[in-house]
Structures are given as C-alpha cells and as structure tokens.
Amino acid sequence: MLTHPEAAASFNKDEDRVNWHDKSLWFVRNKRDLAVNKIPKWEALRETASQIKFNVLSNLDTYLEEFEGKAKANGIQVHWAVDGDEHNRIVKSILDKHQAKKMVKSKSMLTEECHLNPYLEKHGIEVVDTDLGERIVQLAKEPPSHIVMPAIHKKKEEIDELFQETMGTEPANGDPQYLTNAAREDLREKFLNADVALTGVNFAIADTGGFVVCTNEGNADMGVHLAPVHIACMGMEKLIPKLEHLGVFLRLLARSATGQSITTYSSHFVKPREGQEMHIVIVDNGRTEQLARKDFLNSLKCIRCGACMNTCPIYRRSGGHSYGSVVPGPIGSILSPNTDMKKFSTLPFASTLCGSCSDVCPVKIDIHSQLYKWRQVIMKEHPDKLKKAAMQVNGKVFKYPWLYDFLGGFARKALKIMPKGIIYSKLNAWGKQRDLPEVPETNFKSWYKKNRRNNG
Amino acid sequence: MDSRTQILEKVRKNKPTLESHIDIEQFEETIDEGLVEKYKLSLEANGGSCIDLSNSSELENILTKEVEGQSFVDLTNSLSEITGKDISSLEHPKELAEVKVLIAKGKVGVSENAAIWMDEEALSAVRVLPFIVERSIFIIEKANLVATMHQAYQKIGALNTGFGSFIAGPSKTADIEQNLVIGAHGTKSHLVILV
Numbered sequence: 298m299l300t301h302p303e304a305a306a307s308f309n310k311d312e313d314r315v316n317w318h319d320k321s322l323w324f325v326r327n328k329r330d331l332a333v334n335k336i337p338k339w340e341a342l343r344e345t346a347s348q349i350k351f352n353v354l355s356n357l358d359t360y361l362e363e364f365e366g367k368a369k370a371n372g373i374q375v376h377w378a379v380d381g382d383e384h385n386r387i388v389k390s391i392l393d394k395h396q397a398k399k400m401v402k403s404k405s406m407l408t409e410e411c412h413l414n415p416y417l418e419k420h421g422i423e424v425v426d427t428d429l430g431e432r433i434v435q436l437a438k439e440p441p442s443h444i445v446m447p448a449i450h451k452k453k454e455e456i457d458e459l460f461q462e463t464m465g466t467e468p469a470n471g472d473p474q475y476l477t478n479a480a481r482e483d484l485r486e487k488f489l490n491a492d493v494a495l496t497g498v499n500f501a502i503a504d505t506g507g508f509v510v511c512t513n514e515g516n517a518d519m520g521v522h523l524a525p526v527h528i529a530c531m532g533m534e535k536l537i538p539k540l541e542h543l544g545v546f547l548r549l550l551a552r553s554a555t556g557q558s559i560t561t562y563s564s565h566f567v568k569p570r571e572g573q574e575m576h577i578v579i580v581d582n583g584r585t586e587q588l589a590r591k592d593f594l595n596s597l598k599c600i601r602c603g604a605c606m607n608t609c610p611i612y613r614r615s616g617g618h619s620y621g622s623v624v625p626g627p628i629g630s631i632l633s634p635n636t637d638m639k640k641f642s643t644l645p646f647a648s649t650l651c652g653s654c655s656d657v658c659p660v661k662i663d664i665h666s667q668l669y670k671w672r673q674v675i676m677k678e679h680p681d682k683l684k685k686a687a688m689q690v691n692g693k694v695f696k697y698p699w700l701y702d703f704l705g706g707f708a709r710k711a712l713k714i715m716p717k718g719i720i721y722s723k724l725n726a727w728g729k730q731r732d733l734p735e736v737p738e739t740n741f742k743s744w745y746k747k748n749r750r751n752n753g
Numbered sequence: 754m755d756s757r758t759q760i761l762e763k764v765r766k767n768k769p770t771l772e773s774h775i776d777i778e779q780f781e782e783t784i785d786e787g788l789v790e791k792y793k794l795s796l797e798a799n800g801g802s803c804i805d806l807s808n809s810s811e812l813e814n815i816l817t818k819e820v821e822g823q824s825f826v827d828l829t830n831s832l833s834e835i836t837g838k839d840i841s842s843l844e845h846p847k848e849l850a851e852v853k854v855l856i857a858k859g860k861v862g863v864s865e866n867a868a869i870w871m872d873e874e875a876l877s878a879v880r881v882l883p884f885i886v887e888r889s890i891f892i893i894e895k896a897n898l899v900a901t902m903h904q905a906y907q908k909i910g911a912l913n914t915g916f917g918s919f920i921a922g923p924s925k926t927a928d929i930e931q932n933l934v935i936g937a938h939g940t941k942s943h944l945v946i947l948v
Contacts, residue, residue: 515939522881568915
C-alpha cells in the first residue's frame with residue numbers, strides 16, 4: 298500500500314483535477330455554512346449532541362442490552378459480531394437460510410469496513426450497491442473516496458463512459474439527468490427482484506429498540522420494503538438513548554453533511570412488516586479497543602457526516618483514495634490507526650492541524666488534537682528514522698549558539714552557490730513543491746547589532 | 754464465550770466514566786409564528802411544491818386533475834368520481850410498481866425542513882407506497898405544522914408504529930459532480946397541499 302504522501306503526490310500530478318476536486322468539496326462546505334447559519338442555537342445543538350454521545354459511551358453496555366431487549370420484543374432478530382469476519386459470516390448465514398442469491402444494499406460504511414461485498418461475491422451472491430455514488434464506484438471496481446459522496450472524485454464524462462461500458466447506455470456528454478435516470482431504471486429491476494435488502498444504520502435508539510436510516514435517493518426504503526428480508530448492520534457506537542434525542546441528531550446530520558435541512562427520507566424501523574424478517578447485526582470490530590484509549594475514544598462519537606472531509610485542505614487536495622482507508626479524511630485518520638497503526642502510520646500526518654475539522658464537527662470531536670496525539674504515539678512505536686535523526690541534529694545546533702551562528706553563515710553562502718539539483722534533492726522534503734526564500738545577506742543578529750543597538 | 758458476552762464484557766471493562774449533562778428542553782420552546790411561510794420556503798429548497806388551500810372544497814377538484822388518466826392510490830378517500838387502485842388485497846408490494854401517484858394524509862409537518870411524518874397508519878401499512886410511486890401528494894392540516902424536529906417528536910410521542918418516515922421532498926441525488934438531479938430511486942415529484 299502507498300503511504301499517504303506517495304498517494305497524494307500521484308493525485309497531485311494532474312493539477313486541473315486537484316483544483317476541480319478542491320472546488321467541488323469547498324462548494325459543499327459553503328452550503329453547510331449557509332444552512333448552519335440559519336439555525337439559532339447551533340452551538341448548543343452541537344454541545345448537546347456531544348453530551349448525548351458521552352453519555353452513550355459511558356453507559357454503552359446497558360444501552361446495548363436495553364436496545365437488544367426492545368428490538369427482540371419488537372420481533373427483530375439481533376446478532377453480535379466481534380469482528381468483520383464474524384459480521385460477514387452472520388450476513389451469509391441469513392442469506393443461506395433463505396437461499397438468497399440477490400442482495401440490494403444501501404450505503405453502509407460498516408460493510409465496507411468489513412469487506413462484505415467481496416466475501417459474498419466469492420460465495421456466489423450478487424451484491425448490488427444502490428446509492429448512485431456507490432453504484433458508480435462499484436461498477437468502476439473502486440472503493441468510495443468519500444463517506445457521503447462516494448464518487449466525488451469522478452468526472453461526469455468518466456461516469457458516462459462507465460455506464461456505456463457496463464449498462465449499455467447511449468453517449469450523453471455526461472448529462473447527470475440522463476445518467477441518473479439510466480441508473481434508476483437499471484436498479485428498479487434489482488429492487489423488485491431482490492431476495493434480501495441490507496442497510497446501514499444511522500442511529501439506533503435504545504428506548505424503542507428501533508433504528509433510523511437516512512437517504513436522499515430513497516434507495517434504502519425501496520430495497521427493504523420490497524424484499525422479504527431486511528438486514529441492518531450497525532457499529533455498536535451508533536446507539537442513542539432516547540427517541541427524543543433524534544431531534545438533535547437529525548437537525549445536525551444533513552446540515553453538516555451537505556447543507557440540506559434534512560435528508561429526503563429519515564426512516565424509522567421499529568418492527569418488521571407483516572411477513573418480513575428483520576435482522577440487526579451489532580458489530581464491535583475494534584470499537585471496544587478504541588473505547589479504552591482515553592485520548593481517542595472521542596472519535597467514537599462520529600455520526601459519519603463527512604463535514605471534516607469537505608473542509609480539510611489536505612483531503613480536498615489529495616483525494617479520498619490517498620488515505621487508503623475505508624473512512625478517509627481527518628476522522629478516518631484518527632479511526633484507522635486504531636485498527637492498524639503501522640499500515641496507517643502516515644495518516645495522522647496528513648493534516649495541517651488547522652483545526653477546521655474540529656470547528657465543523659457536529660458532535661464536537663477534537664479531531665485535530667487527536668491527530669496530534671496520534672503523531673506522538675506513532676513516532677514512539679514506528680519512528681521515522683530520518684525525521685528523528687534530523688530532529689536530533691537540530692537539537693544539537695540549537696543547544697550551542699556558536700554552532701548555530703556558524704552553520705547559519707555557512708548556509709547563507711552555500712545556498713547561493715550550490716546548484717539547484719543539490720538544494721532541492723530528496724532530503725529537502727519542504728522544497729518539493731516550493732522554492733526556498735531568497736537568502737538574506739546577513740542574519741537577524743548582525744542586522745540588529747548594526748541597526749538598533751547603537752541607534753536606540 | 755459467545756460474541757455477545759465477549760463484547761459486553763469488554764465494553765464494561767473499557768468504558769469511560771464521562772460526565773454528561775443532556776438538556777433537550779432548551780430546544781423545546783413552542784414557536785407558532787410564521788410556520789406556514791417557513792414550511793413553504795423549506796419545501797421549495799427541497800425541490801417540492803406547495804398548494805396553500807384556503808377553501809377545502811377545492812381539494813377534490815385539484816386532486817382529480819392531478820391523478821386523471823394515471824394509476825393512483827388514494828389513502829384519503831377524497832375522490833368521489835374516480836377510484837384508484839385498491840390496496841386492501843395486495844399480495845406483494847411489487848404489485849405497486851406501475852402506480853404513478855400516491856395521495857396520503859400526513860400527521861405532522863416540520864417547518865424548518867418541510868418533512869412530513871408518515872407512519873404505518875398514514876400509509877395503510879403499505880410501507881413502500883411513498884417510495885415506489887413517481888409522484889406523492891401529501892395533504893396536511895396547517896394546525897399540524899410545528900417549528901422544529903424537537904416539537905415534531907414531542908407531537909408524535911411514543912412510537913406506536915412498526916415503521917415511520919419523515920419525508921421532506923422528492924427523491925434526489927447529487928452524486929454526479931454535485932449536480933442536483935430530482936428523481937433518484939423514490940419519487941420524481943412531491944406536492945404538499947396545506948389545508
């Protein structure tokens with residue numbers, strides 16, 4: 298796997314695309330601001346959401362039990378999975394029980410995390426992603442590059458070509474209306490003929506034993522209300538204590554995500570419909586580990602709105618794929634090292650620590666502080682030898698003023714006469730996309746001595 | 754040890770003890786002013802359209818014009834001249850695939866986002882209805898509009914339903930280069946009649 302800097306460098310080879318990507322995301326960030334500024338007490342809403350999530354994390358065991366009890370009483374079957382493998386096996390066992398061969402799926406980052414699609418496909422199940430963005434990346438055999446807008450990295454002309462190849466559509470110059478309609482027609486058949494529909498869970502409510510799924514496209518509802526079996530997969534942190542708390546979260550979610558006042562559909566599932574089977578799979582997959590990390594457990598408050606990605610100057614200019622993790626961007630960079638610190642060791646460094654992510658987060662996760670904290674942990678456990686050596690040399694230089702003066706004078710001369718090829722060699726990471734400033738004749742110390750000390 | 758016990762034990766061992774103070778009441782003050790106007794603006798922003806009916810005797814006329822010549826389901830019994838598809842003897846929700854228009858009565862409308870609460874009672878237990886048709890027509894009494902989602906949940910109270918959805922407009926997507934397209938997998942158009 299490429300490190301973040303390597304993958305980002307590759308994305309940055311096409312400057313026009315980077316600018317286009319940057320602008321697309323900033324457009325969404327702007328819409329968020331417009332929506333948020335209309336709401337009185339927005340900050341109080343964020344604070345309340347954060348408090349609710351603190352309450353959930355501190356009482357997660359009792360809420361899980363309460364939720365399970367109520368859900369079962371409502372006629373829903375509840376399953377528990379310690380990791381992604383167990384989650385996948387549970388889903389497959391439900392499919393097997395119904396001899397199901399066709400499954401439609403609405404967006405679920407959790408199933409991406411567990412790599413459910415390849416697992417089921419290996420066993421001969423046809424899995425169809427039905428969110429348009431997810432369908433696009435599924436047809437292109439790519440992972441999503443954003444958790445809310447999975448195909449944000451793709452240009453409409455590319456989607457046009459992709460649909461021509463995979464669905465036999467007519468060339469349409471990337472006309473979004475035509476392409477969306479083509480996908481609608483194609484997927485309608487899949488909805489009508491699916492054996493099982495799988496959805497994610499936006500919120501699970503302990504005191505009702507029900508759960509809420511939010512979409513704009515209506516794809517989750519089209520799937521589950523037609524299929525004889527509904528499987529809902531949730532990370533265990535998706536719980537909230539009470540139904541009335543949804544008022545807080547549904548006001549925050551869509552405004553933070555896309556600048557809409559609410560998603561088109563916020564569907565509350567409490568009981569299976571007559572003749573239908575409903576299952577919930579509660580998944581741990583490393584979440585209990587994160588719960589024990591005092592510095593990082595805040596990340597479990599995340600409601601997956603994607604606002605931190607849209608605002609992040611690094612995400613916007615490096616693209617979601619550069620992170621190499623299921624959840625990219627700032628929140629992904631604090632979630633992923635929890636699952637594999639070595640593999641994701643460069644992610645906490647993919648940030649300017651500007652703090653914009655923390656400012657827009659609807660549940661007040663201190664994202665940039667956690668990125669900083671991960672850096673401390675990672676440098677201890679997986680030290681970057683070059684950086685470490687450089688810091689040690691720096692330490693020595695700053696310790697001895699005479700050495701600092703000497704090297705400063707040396708550098709000022711050397712930088713003037715050395716060829717560019719040496720100055721901008723591989724060792725100079727800073728100079729990769731930047732020119733060094735013009736070298737001054739003298740340092741500040743000598744300048745001060747000459748101009749100020751005697752002249753008052 | 755089964756997975757359930759394993760997970761719950763690990764949670765008990767690892768869970769933090771964080772102080773929390775949850776105050777929902779601060780959002781629950783009732784606002785009654787300008788609810789209709791705000792509702793209309795929110796609906797327009799979501800891509801829906803609105804008819805503000807001052808004279809409810811016009812309702813049947815309007816609805817007749819809306820559904821004429823199309824297959825439709827009317828859950829409100831507002832039409833005396835024409836009859837829509839009978840859903841009482843439905844064997845599978847698939848049978849609704851060709852229905853074009855749904856007329857239903859909403860229970861609670863939310864001004865801040867134009868969402869209307871549709872539960873099983875409002876949908877005659879046919880959950881797929883408001884998603885599978887091309888056009889939805891929701892009728893809602895102005896007296897049932899509330900300002901925010903907080904008031905909406907207060908008004909709904911305990912969930913005495915197997916399913917309910919806040920529906921705020923026609924289905925839509927912006928997954929192709931952020932271009933808004935109305936009509937994704939659900940409805941292609943959405944009309945709310947305020948009575």
